[in-house]
Amino acid sequence: MAVIPLVRPTLTLLERTYLPQIASGLKTTLKHIFSPNVTLEYPEQRPAIPPGYRGVPTLVMDPNGREKCVSCQLCEFVCPPKAIRITPGEIPADAPTGHVEKAPQAFDIDMLRCIYCGLCQEVCPEEAIFLQNQYSMSGYTRAEMVNHKDRLYELGGTLPDSHHKWDKKLAAEKSGPAH
């Protein structure tokens, strides 16, 4: 049967004296007093963060210490609350990573605007921006709440790279014309 009418209880004379409910309510709460704690003593105890958690967005480096971001500004474009601001910069041609050509000159994420949605990580074609485990941010001023490039790399650290696409490009360039 699809639709079921709900039965409304009729109280017995005893129940109408309020007493049985008070007694059974106290019994329930007493039982819970002696059950194990469900709370954490934050911040001494911290909850376990599952993999894939969407915490504070960070920038990461590849295992060679190269900054992975190539300042394509796609995250800046997709960011729904417009929290990201990037100033693209050039990498000098004679630098060891000169073949990558571009890196951000400035990269600011305004954590007062960020909504931790993870779209930046989703669209990034370089796997350079990641939402990692940190979840609490605080500061005394608005300016403190803007994460600049240095801070973003400090938070992000180094992550393994499975594609090595820029290394492959360099190898192709060295071995002859790529196209």
Place this chain on the structure above:
Amino acid sequence: MATEIAFSDSAAKSARVRPAPGAGQEFETEKMSLSMGPSHPSTHGVLRLQMELDGEILTKCDPVIGYLHRGDEKIAENMTYNQFVPYTDRLDYIAPLANNMAYAIAVEKLAKLEVPARCQAIRVLTAELARVSSHLLGLGAFGIDVGAWTVFMYAFEEREKLYKLFEELTGARFTTSYSRIGGLQRDVPEGWTGRVGAFCDQFLPILEETLALLTRNKIFMDRTVGVGVISPADAIAYGLTGPNLRGSGVGLDLRKDKPYSGYEQYRFDVPVGTKGDCYDRYLVRGEEMRQSIRIIRQVLANFPGGDWYAKDARKIFAPPKDKILTSMEELIQNFMIVTEGPQLPAGEVYFEAENPKGALGFYIVSKGGGVPWRLKIRAPSFANLSILPKVCVGCLVSDVVAILGSFDFVMGECDR
């Protein structure tokens, strides 16, 4: 000189049926206007009630809304379809997973996309978990409103377990942003379905224990039985949906009547009230949680494998990530989709889903291209609150608190 009238509780109750003061009055009285909210613990957010009181009895009640207006509908016109997903979290923020799903299905209807069975099953699963989470909050908050603190504590303990599950699935506890057009943000993690099953097993006894604190409780019944009665005709006329409509005895449930996302495969009952008072709305929510667990168990018992993202949607909405990193075509396509939006056909669609609060509808007008030309959100809380001026008149101020609690509305959705 001020005249002091001490009404006992029972006297106040009898005063409810007293005719409006008029003839035979010895002193001059005037009506008092009282503003409840926008920051009042029992208005669940930022609802303001402009009330006109005759003594303790309401003669007029005007809800003043809009304190949480963010212009979501206008915001939608300025961004691509996938970019709007995080904004749907913030409609009914108690059940973001259900909103994500409703929005995704609406856009998929416009794009004429079919999502795979696994995606549908995950969506049903998350929507029902969201319903349990929302009703638990509704129950707990209703408990507090009428003076039952313990219920709130037990309800929140269970919600915490649900939040842990959501966190593991989506990466966020509260603002999940889980659906994508044509699919999901990601597949379910290893072992997650098992943990959902374990949650269901331990949840049912706790739910019964929590409900037992209220169902036959004389104090609770004194506060709710016969208070805020809505007739079925009124409920339909004011456009009520969800548990508030079913509490009045109208068995409309979009999951049954217009099944979407594979709801037709699952067996569940639609509970309806008989009297339409606050107590019936409470009973309906309690029973709906049991039914939700029933649906979740059916989904888990027959969990489909395969893709969780529609193949066609990959071309329109999001190329697979590993392809973006290695293939030039997908990389360019990714840039095009993000900057210009997915290219959808022109047309108009309306889709509404049975959310925990009622029917959440999205009406999308597209003139083709990457952004909606107009996106109208039919928010259930907005429609549900429209009946307040009718239902509150003649009540005591303390009854208003019980009525608001039984309505279980969210202002994020009402004001949008």
